[in-house]
Amino acid sequence: MFHQAVWDEKLIIEKSGKRTLKLPFENVEFKMKIPEDLARKDLNINDNEEYEVIRHYVRLSQMNYGVDLNTYPLGSCTMKYNPKISEEIVSMDQVKYIHPLQDESTVQGSLQIMYELQEFLKEIGGMDAVTLQPVAGADGEFTGLLLVRAYHENRMDFKRTEIIVPDSAHGTNPASSTMAGFTTIEIKSNENGMVDLDALEAALSDKTAAFMITNPNTLGIFEENILKIAKMVHEKGALLYYDGANLNGIMGKTTPGKMGFDIVHFNLHKTFATPHGGGGPGAGPVGVKKKLEEFLPVPVIGFDGKKYFFDYNIKNSIGKITGFYGNFAVLVRAWAYIKLKGGSGLKEVTEMAVLNTNYLRKKLQGYYDLPYKELRKHEVVFSGTNFKQYGIKTLDIAKRMLDYGLHAPTIYFPLIVEEALMMEPTETESKENLDKFAEIMIRIASEAKENPELLKNAPQNTAVGKIDEVEAARNPVLSWKMIKK
Amino acid sequence: MDDKSEMMQFLGINSLDDLFKDIPEEVKIDKLNIPEGIDEQTLRTEARNILAKNKSFFDMPSFLGAGVYNHYIPAGVYAIASRSEFYTAYTPYQPEISQGMLQTLFEYQSYIAELTGLDAANASMYDHSTALGEAARMAHSINEKMEILIPKNLQWQKKSVLWNYIKGLGMKIIEYDYDKKTGKIDLEDLKNKINNNTAAVYAENPNFFGVIDENVLKIRELGKFIFIAGINPISLGILKSPGDYGADIAIGEGQIIGNPMNFGGPLLGIFATKMEYVRKMPGRIIGMSKDRNGKRAFVMTLQTREQHIRRARATSNICSNEALCAVFSASYLSFLGKSGLRRLAEINMQRANDVREKILSINGFKNAHESLHFNEFAIILPKSEIDIHKHLLSRNVHGGYLLNTWNKNAFPELGNAMLFNVTEVHSDKDVEKLLNALKEVQ
Numbered sequence: 001m002f003h004q005a006v007w008d009e010k011l012i013i014e015k016s017g018k019r020t021l022k023l024p025f026e027n028v029e030f031k032m033k034i035p036e037d038l039a040r041k042d043l044n045i046n047d048n049e050e051y052e053v054i055r056h057y058v059r060l061s062q063m064n065y066g067v068d069l070n071t072y073p074l075g076s077c078t079m080k081y082n083p084k085i086s087e088e089i090v091s092m093d094q095v096k097y098i099h100p101l102q103d104e105s106t107v108q109g110s111l112q113i114m115y116e117l118q119e120f121l122k123e124i125g126g127m128d129a130v131t132l133q134p135v136a137g138a139d140g141e142f143t144g145l146l147l148v149r150a151y152h153e154n155r156m157d158f159k160r161t162e163i164i165v166p167d168s169a170h171g172t173n174p175a176s177s178t179m180a181g182f183t184t185i186e187i188k189s190n191e192n193g194m195v196d197l198d199a200l201e202a203a204l205s206d207k208t209a210a211f212m213i214t215n216p217n218t219l220g221i222f223e224e225n226i227l228k229i230a231k232m233v234h235e236k237g238a239l240l241y242y243d244g245a246n247l248n249g250i251m252g253k254t255t256p257g258k259m260g261f262d263i264v265h266f267n268l269h270k271t272f273a274t275p276h277g278g279g280g281p282g283a284g285p286v287g288v289k290k291k292l293e294e295f296l297p298v299p300v301i302g303f304d305g306k307k308y309f310f311d312y313n314i315k316n317s318i319g320k321i322t323g324f325y326g327n328f329a330v331l332v333r334a335w336a337y338i339k340l341k342g343g344s345g346l347k348e349v350t351e352m353a354v355l356n357t358n359y360l361r362k363k364l365q366g367y368y369d370l371p372y373k374e375l376r377k378h379e380v381v382f383s384g385t386n387f388k389q390y391g392i393k394t395l396d397i398a399k400r401m402l403d404y405g406l407h408a409p410t411i412y413f414p415l416i417v418e419e420a421l422m423m424e425p426t427e428t429e430s431k432e433n434l435d436k437f438a439e440i441m442i443r444i445a446s447e448a449k450e451n452p453e454l455l456k457n458a459p460q461n462t463a464v465g466k467i468d469e470v471e472a473a474r475n476p477v478l479s480w481k482m483i484k485k
Numbered sequence: 486m487d488d489k490s491e492m493m494q495f496l497g498i499n500s501l502d503d504l505f506k507d508i509p510e511e512v513k514i515d516k517l518n519i520p521e522g523i524d525e526q527t528l529r530t531e532a533r534n535i536l537a538k539n540k541s542f543f544d545m546p547s548f549l550g551a552g553v554y555n556h557y558i559p560a561g562v563y564a565i566a567s568r569s570e571f572y573t574a575y576t577p578y579q580p581e582i583s584q585g586m587l588q589t590l591f592e593y594q595s596y597i598a599e600l601t602g603l604d605a606a607n608a609s610m611y612d613h614s615t616a617l618g619e620a621a622r623m624a625h626s627i628n629e630k631m632e633i634l635i636p637k638n639l640q641w642q643k644k645s646v647l648w649n650y651i652k653g654l655g656m657k658i659i660e661y662d663y664d665k666k667t668g669k670i671d672l673e674d675l676k677n678k679i680n681n682n683t684a685a686v687y688a689e690n691p692n693f694f695g696v697i698d699e700n701v702l703k704i705r706e707l708g709k710f711i712f713i714a715g716i717n718p719i720s721l722g723i724l725k726s727p728g729d730y731g732a733d734i735a736i737g738e739g740q741i742i743g744n745p746m747n748f749g750g751p752l753l754g755i756f757a758t759k760m761e762y763v764r765k766m767p768g769r770i771i772g773m774s775k776d777r778n779g780k781r782a783f784v785m786t787l788q789t790r791e792q793h794i795r796r797a798r799a800t801s802n803i804c805s806n807e808a809l810c811a812v813f814s815a816s817y818l819s820f821l822g823k824s825g826l827r828r829l830a831e832i833n834m835q836r837a838n839d840v841r842e843k844i845l846s847i848n849g850f851k852n853a854h855e856s857l858h859f860n861e862f863a864i865i866l867p868k869s870e871i872d873i874h875k876h877l878l879s880r881n882v883h884g885g886y887l888l889n890t891w892n893k894n895a896f897p898e899l900g901n902a903m904l905f906n907v908t909e910v911h912s913d914k915d916v917e918k919l920l921n922a923l924k925e926v927q
Binding site: 004009011012013019021023024025026028029030031032033034035037038039040041043044045046047048050053054056057058059060061062063064065066067068069072074077079082083085087088089090091092093094095096097098099100101102103105106107108109110112113120123124126135136137138139141142146149170171172174175176177178179180181182184221222224226227250251252253254255258259269275276277278279280281282284318319320321322323324325326327328329330331332336338339340341342343344345346347351352354355356358359362363375398399402407408410413430431432457459462463464465466467468469471472473476477478479480481482483 | 488489491492493495496501504505506507508509511512513514516517518519520521522523524525528529531532533535536537538539540541542543544545547549551552553555557559561563564565567568569570571572573574575576577578579580581582583584585586588589590591592594595596597598599600604605606608609611612613614615622642643645646648649650652653654655697699702721722723724725726745746747748749750751752760763769770771772773774775776777778780782783784786787788789791792793794795796797798799801802803804805806807808809810812815816818819820821822823824825826827828829831832834835836838857874878883886891909910912
């Protein structure tokens with residue numbers, strides 16, 4: 001039986017010791033005089049021995065769950081195995097100890113990798129140009145929407161103030177739309193969980209700047225009317241935006257470009273196997289069709305046949321999205337992943353991801369409610385409504401999964417599915433793992449009926465029990481400084 | 486039968502194509518035009534060969550700063566951040582099984598709160614530039630005013646990112662001047678530009694020229710706007726915290742504390758504020774709570790600010806952030822402790838000023854700003870920026886930031902000038918190399 005480590009580890013401020021770390025120039029004499037009223041008086045942090053700091057954080061790490069431990073079926077997060085060779089490559093001095101403002105002649109290796117990645121992503125997205133600068137999926141969305149704005153304004157079309165999104169969209173879509181200065185129009189999905197064409201038609205107008213969707217959508221369902229959608233959007237003079245969070249469901253089978261999209265962002269930390277770091281860093285490059293190339297952020301990486309270079313010569317560039325060129329160390333990992341897989345390997349990734357998803361879907365059907373059609377792409381969304389009669393919510397199921405040493409799926413999303421359980425196994429789970437996973441899910445389903453208290457009291461086998469989230473929000477304690485108050 | 490066939494049989498399909506029959510034929514592709522995959526050893530060799538074309542700090546000492554800084558990172562920091570329980574985790578959506586990351590991020594937030602003298606920090610922004618953009622948006626959402634005042638001597642990248650973050654709100658950027666002699670804030674000019682529509686004033690200490698500027702102490706008394714302070718976290722080992730001089734929001738580059746330069750990314754945006762504004766703050770926030778048995782536990786909190794709940798009305802769209810970089814920083818600060826951070830700040834200030842004096846002793850190299858400096862200082866050059874830059878490269882040393890060539894000729898009063906950055910990683914030998922090369926151009 002699984003049990004997570006429990007260390008009762010204090011906060012680092014509650015320990016104190018002596019600093020054993022020696023700094024370069026530790027003994028240099030400080031002769032400078034800081035103006036009295038600008039000098040620091042006190043700082044409430046402690047000194048510690050090096051070995052105690054190591055123990056502290058290694059213990060904490062043992063109370064954390066990563067994809068290197070077990071299945072991590074978070075839907076829309078694509079938690080696949082991250083190849084270790086990528087970690088080795090980014091630990092090289094020629095990655096870590098390179099300053100972003102170094103002369104081009106001294107960073108040809110970095111630029112080559114970035115250039116090659118741009119080319120790979122163009123091909124995978126079916127796009128004409130790529131910027132690597134956005135550092136997260138949401139940052140890619142924000143960038144893409146600024147490009148939308150620049151495109152319309154450049155045509156002297158200032159009335160396009162609306163972005164349409166389906167009600168199944170990731171929360172970042174409407175949030176990015178607001179950040180870029182647009183109003184968001186949300187349209188209802190149809191009875192099949194897909195874009196309702198009538199609702200789309202009704203929402204589209206000469207005020208529409210773009211329609212943002214992901215395909216496959218967040219239910220894992222492929223939008224079969226995508227060509228019609230593209231036509232409707234383009235006829236109204238609007239652009240079609242592809243949220244790349246679900247790219248793992250179509251790679252090598254089709255491309256956003258083929259489907260008629262004008263802009264796409266890629267989540268390198270999902271599809272391209274760069275580790276998610278417990279919340280980041282990620283990378284969210286954006287690809288565009290020719291007509292949007294002149295607005296890309298500066299610089300993009302160019303190649304003149306001999307040398308790689310920063311291309312700042314972009315006619316109507318929107319400028320900068322982040323300080324430098326994007327999350328380079330993440331870009332390198334994605335480049336390495338694509339090199340390992342190759343074109344046909346990426347296609348196999350999608351095939352196995354979709355096979356795994358549908359296998360799991362069929363295994364769990366009958367035990368968990370499956371709204372909408374059967375065939376899914378990279379992910380499947382079940383509903384926990386059939387357990388309501390036993391007083392069990394999706395949250396209880398999720399917490400019980402932790403007791404079995406599994407991470408829970410994404411829950412309560414997408415919003416259009418009641419008590420949603422959104423599962424994405426990815427291609428890097430063996431049949432054996434999927435069988436084991438399904439077996440546990442089926443066992444939990446029967447526990448829900450026979451012994452619901454087990455679920456309500458879960459988790460028991462994790463470092464801490466169920467946490468009072470309401471209290472945390474009502475009386476926020478956000479730093480150790482606030483504990484004392 | 487192999488696993489794949491068994492699974493296909495279970496699904497009742499003969500071909501994997503059956504799983505893709507919902508994709509219209511017109512949009513299908515046969516293959517991706519990307520070379521065939523290679524094995525790990527071949528990739529290892531190829532990556533090494535490509536990256537060998539880069540010159541790292543160890544191949545060629547560099548005196549670049551201007552936003553990204555090379556500092557000593559204890560080996561222990563890498564050891565901790567390389568724990569795959571940390572780095573292969575997703576955002577801690579299931580807190581009970583993610584206490585390690587949550588506590589570490591809580592400690593990071595606590596360190597930042599202590600350094601900045603503010604109540605709370607978020608668990609990270611992308612970088613200093615985007616933290617500035619988010620801070621401006623937050624100021625607007627607090628007081629609904631439309632103008633942000635920024636120093637004229639702000640790096641162009643930051644200005645550009647800021648503009649992209651606020652143009653959707655219809656906000657305006659107004660630049661206030663600096664004193665050409667000292668490089669410090671021109672308080673008179675700033676005062677004249679503050680009005681009823683000022684949402685925020687942004688000021689840095691140390692500033693882009695590396696100048697330590699006590700004028701930041703006088704900003705709070707100029708009005709009721711949101712005061713956004715830009716900081717260097719190491720300098721806060723010896724400099725007064727922004728909370729102590731009345732800042733409402735503090736932002737900065739967290740790469741400085743324990744993260745490698747990585748050719749400019751990932752970086753780490755520091756963002757802290759007062760309790761009264763916490764609910765307007767962007768980003769993930771970790772809070773302390775209790776589990777059902779009364780045991781201390783950590784959890785993501787105040788999530789009703791965020792995109793997955795509030796959608797179009799969220800404080801920000803940020804979702805993936807730079808959590809692992811915050812792990813680097815939390816462990817880094819734990820290794821240093823109070824005594825280490827203070828000492829490190831002193832070393833940095835002292836070393837930079839020592840090297841500055843040595844450069845100024847070379848004929849033809851002139852002081853740009855009569856002030857105290859932290860890490861960075863501007864030097865007026867005897868020849869063109871590019872010529873000197875190229876000469877240094879030919880001597881296998883990378884000079885500083887070309888203040889006009891690389892910053893849209895924003896500082897005409899300086900003419901040819903270079904912004905040098907010196908930290909504790911620059912050995913005496915590195916400095917010697919720089920000085921010898923500079924002497925050749927006098």
